[in-house]
Amino acid sequence: MDIKKALEAIKGEMQPSMGCTEPVAIGLTVSRACELLEKPATHLDMVISSNIFKNAYSVQIPNTGTNGIELSCVLGCLLSKPGNTMEIFADIKPEHVTKGEELVEQGFVTVKVLKSSQFYIECVATNATEKAHVITEDAHDNMVFAEKDGVVKLDKRVKVEAAESHGDFDITEYTFADFLKAANEVDVKDLDFIKEGIEMNLAIAARGLEKKYAIGVGPCLKKMVDAGKLSNDMVTDIKLTTAAACDFRMSGGNGSVMTYLGSGNQGLETMLPSAVAAKHLGVSEETLLRAELLGMLCIMYMKKHVGRLSPICGATLAGSGSAAAITYMMGGNLEQICGAVQNMMGGVAGIFCDGAKGGCALKLSICAGEAVYAALYAMDNSIIQATDGINSTAVEDTVKNLTKLSHEGLDEVDMKVIEIMQTKK
Numbered sequence: 001m002d003i004k005k006a007l008e009a010i011k012g013e014m015q016p017s018m019g020c021t022e023p024v025a026i027g028l029t030v031s032r033a034c035e036l037l038e039k040p041a042t043h044l045d046m047v048i049s050s051n052i053f054k055n056a057y058s059v060q061i062p063n064t065g066t067n068g069i070e071l072s073c074v075l076g077c078l079l080s081k082p083g084n085t086m087e088i089f090a091d092i093k094p095e096h097v098t099k100g101e102e103l104v105e106q107g108f109v110t111v112k113v114l115k116s117s118q119f120y121i122e123c124v125a126t127n128a129t130e131k132a133h134v135i136t137e138d139a140h141d142n143m144v145f146a147e148k149d150g151v152v153k154l155d156k157r158v159k160v161e162a163a164e165s166h167g168d169f170d171i172t173e174y175t176f177a178d179f180l181k182a183a184n185e186v187d188v189k190d191l192d193f194i195k196e197g198i199e200m201n202l203a204i205a206a207r208g209l210e211k212k213y214a215i216g217v218g219p220c221l222k223k224m225v226d227a228g229k230l231s232n233d234m235v236t237d238i239k240l241t242t243a244a245a246c247d248f249r250m251s252g253g254n255g256s257v258m259t260y261l262g263s264g265n266q267g268l269e270t271m272l273p274s275a276v277a278a279k280h281l282g283v284s285e286e287t288l289l290r291a292e293l294l295g296m297l298c299i300m301y302m303k304k305h306v307g308r309l310s311p312i313c314g315a316t317l318a319g320s321g322s323a324a325a326i327t328y329m330m331g332g333n334l335e336q337i338c339g340a341v342q343n344m345m346g347g348v349a350g351i352f353c354d355g356a357k358g359g360c361a362l363k364l365s366i367c368a369g370e371a372v373y374a375a376l377y378a379m380d381n382s383i384i385q386a387t388d389g390i391n392s393t394a395v396e397d398t399v400k401n402l403t404k405l406s407h408e409g410l411d412e413v414d415m416k417v418i419e420i421m422q423t424k425k
Helices: 003-012 021-035 050-056 069-078 094-105 176-185 188-208 217-226 234-250 264-281 285-306 314-329 334-348 360-379 395-409 413-423
Strands: 016-018 043-049 109-114 120-126 131-137 143-148 151-155 256-258
Touching (some): 003 176, 003 188, 016 021, 021 069, 021 120, 021 131, 021 143, 050 109, 050 413, 069 094, 176 314, 188 256, 188 264, 188 285, 217 234, 217 360, 234 360, 256 264, 264 285, 264 314, 264 360, 285 395, 314 360
Antiparallel strands (some): 016 256, 043 120, 120 131, 131 143, 143 151
């Protein structure tokens, strides 16, 4: 493995984002469309894929105290300016929310949902004399098409795979043995960017423990520890830290997290369990960073197979990478590291995604805790058998089995989730 290319691929999948990344991506797409117009837009026509709808429907928008796909669209329009990033909603003021809600009520936005698990956001912004058309595909800030009044400004749609292949680095060409070799051989000085991500997410977790955000899973667990109802052990610390960070961002907290592979929650589940485990295990910063690199490579491998958005909850995959990282910090060998991932796949792989919302903290907490148990089981050589369920002898084959289940067996899950979300009382 070319470690330099691998590190560049990981860096490319890490960026700060304020709020759930799907509403942010919607706002950013609209912002880029409106940026092409000389005069303010008077209407937005949106087309989004089912997975985008599912993850943007319920979650709180930062600095608004509320949620809404249409509102995310309007805010993107109101905040449109050159240079906007995934932190676009950091600029939201109360007057933006008031104006945005008025425009939504007036029918400023129409939204069509595609039956597709692809990452897809399309915006047509118009006024009396102009029309701008922008498409985002496959990644949250990956604008592939831009057109103004029939004149194409950008068209990268024929290069859709580029967003996932990271140039000439293809993670699927490698094995977990290669990932372990890279973690052992990398110059730790090259991993400072991972340290920055860990510190950013730990800071958000600390803010999430200051008071009750969303449903308050993190503070609730801490309250139970302080009351002596739960032990102040590694598992509980990992669960409450990860949950608190998720509580904060899912409630629209005014602070950015370091995302991974397009998801803030994946960024939290990737970095926080290992960071907290390192504290309890007493390992060095160098060991933590090498473990994180291993975990991030494992997660990238799994996500490349399963897909950036899928019916499978991303916390299960990120948690599997954390299990590998924690096993590494415990001194595990390749068989035990792979075994920890196998244990996760046999234990939590069936958790499906029912959209981004405050309740995601429950799923992140569950998977973070199970990551520790999966590692402990593996270190005791208690590893799920290849005869069980979707598990195969090789961990790489188990990932492919999960991919088959996700792509072929669960293709109707997203639309059923959306149907329930739209019709429940």
